[in-house]
């Protein structure tokens with residue numbers, strides 16, 4: 001892994017220096033750099049849950065990453081099979097989310113760097129907490145668990161904010177690293193700057209036609225959160241904003257002759273697959289919006305960062321009841337003038353698939369049909385192209401024959 | 410019989426039964442048992458645990474007593490989704506979901522205490538009574554009394570002097586989870602009065618059972634018919650629901666109750682962050698103390714908290730020299746019956 005990320009980093013840097021720069025290449029470069037730091041053997045590493053406050057961790061100089069990133073990595077590099085087989089050997093049920101099985105397999109195989117500590121988060125999923133606990137036991141390293149309350153209330157915000165303070169104290173106790181207030185202020189300012197840029201990026205992405213090709217913003221919002229607080233996040237977001245501005249000004253769509261605008265629900269499929277290309281090439285269909293790409297929070301007050309970060313966490317629609325999530329999806333559908341939505345229903349994701357019916361119903365209410373696939377987004381061995389092709393074809397033909405739900409107004 | 414009171418439904422062993430009772434209701438556990446069409450998978454997804462799917466099936470089939478409300482605990486993803494689906498399918502029965510921390514530290518207890526206060530307010534809005542300190546203390550005392558009675562029955566089961574089979578004991582747990590504590594106290598005091606010697610199942614091979622949802626008395630009969638004697642359990646539908654709470658510090662009774670509930674023997678979804686992976690040690694300790702020769706794990710399929718902890722537990726049980734068999738079920742007797750041969754072979758191996 002160490003060599004893989006180093007090679008990736010140097011290859012991408014060389015390409016960018018030779019004038020082949022693009023936002024997606026810069027994005028890949030930042031992933032490669034993060035990977036290289038995680039596996040450097042020198043940097044202090046923390047394995048985290050998805051909602052960990054990366055501004056704080058980055059301000060403390062800890063290379064931090066949610067564990068699902070490793071699941072996505074091994075899927076995208078086509079090495080997921082042996083990781084998952086490793087979990088078969090220990091009797092880890094195949095009913096579990098493959099992100100978590102892949103991470104567990106990687107840890108057993110010794111492919112996960114030993115962290116200094118771990119920070120779990122009770123949102124978005126129960127399986128994620130369990131895997132963090134298992135990793136803490138595996139590595140015999142201290143664990144801090146963030147309890148993310150479900151509702152956006154002042155009491156809950158205060159509770160979560162106090163946990164962030166406790167977490168900083170826990171890190172100090174575990175590693176001796178002290179959170180410097182000035183570094184945190186800078187981090188929060190960077191985070192706010194990235195937030196503003198994200199708002200611009202998503203506003204541009206909603207243009208008609210959209211400047212977004214189906215892959216441009218895949219995994220973008222969630223991966224960028226790992227860099228929150230850093231200047232790299234700001235630079236990366238700037239490059240997307242600039243590129244999308246250019247495309248919009250030139251009237252250039254991400255998918256040539258854009259005909260159908262799609263919303264992708266929850267995670268993308270992480271391994272190489274033909275669906276996005278097929279949608280674009282055969283149907284002029286662009287995934288213009290991903291559910292996970294949105295700004296749902298207000299700027300964070302640099303003088304009171306803990307509460308602001310807590311507000312951000314609780315604003316994410318994966319918290320609370322499905323009503324929040326459905327309302328958010330309806331809003332995205334309207335903002336982006338979506339024609340249809342695809343829900344991959346990642347096998348093993350209880351929090352996501354359990355909402356399948358209510359999401360479908362909620363989007364139907366605003367005139368947006370949903371295609372529910374049954375994919376394992378990580379385990380490529382279960383993927384059968386033919387089966388998905390037939391379902392997608394039927395869905396696209398149906399969308400092609402109906403007017404946009406937004407054409408009246 | 411407490412017939413003048415209304416029922417409030419619940420589905421998780423962490424539910425604050427004493428608080429619901431102190432608000433003037435009878436806590437009624439909606440067990441995933443009975444015969445009704447299998448429809449929940451369409452609303453939720455087939456890969457959600459059968460515990461929540463069958464509760465939703467019951468609700469969709471109107472297979473419930475009159476409930477004034479339904480209290481869900483935020484124990485896991487599936488339970489959260491059940492709450493969502495419940496609101497859609499049974500908007501006529503008011504419902505609430507209460508956050509349940511996954512750790513037992515002081516801030517978590519403090520937060521849980523505020524959630525219990527919120528629940529007291531919700532119960533009041535369902536035409537319940539104001540929960541006073543005295544009322545809550547009285548209800549807690551009643552449930553502790555029930556916990557002590559069950560502990561005696563469990564002790565008798567461990568000694569082989571229980572005057573009934575494990576299935577009958579499970580029947581008592583089920584009954585106790587669906588009626589007023591006053592009625593359960595009466596029922597149990599009858600059952601614990603004089604344990605007859607030479608009890609049923611005495612000759613079986615002692616086993617310890619852990620897991621989440623196993624309410625069918627017939628499942629325990631089946632274990633016994635395979636030659637096992639259940640000498641202890643750690644199940645959501647068994648001992649974990651009815652255990653005397655240890656005292657927990659706190660400024661007021663709600664925070665003491667919150668601490669006691671959160672700090673009692675944890676199921677797989679709750680953890681001790683200072684000691685990651687300690688769930689396995691807890692099961693092993695209980696199994697050893699019970700005198701079991703082997704351990705049977707039984708979980709509802711698709712249960713993430715258990716799925717993730719089983720591999721570590723399996724390894725630790727092996728290290729402890731305790732033979733182990735893992736069964737998965739869908740909350741029907743049929744699914745356990747299909748595993749009879751495996752269970753028989755396991756018991757045979759323990760002899």
Ligand code: SF4
Nearest residue numbers: 097099124125346349
């Ligand atoms: S896909 Fe679902 S279960 Fe898996 S990591 Fe994401 S939220 Fe968790």
Ligand code: SF4
Nearest residue numbers: 458460485487621712
């Ligand atoms: S059996 Fe497991 S998944 Fe189902 S409700 Fe209980 S803890 Fe959740």
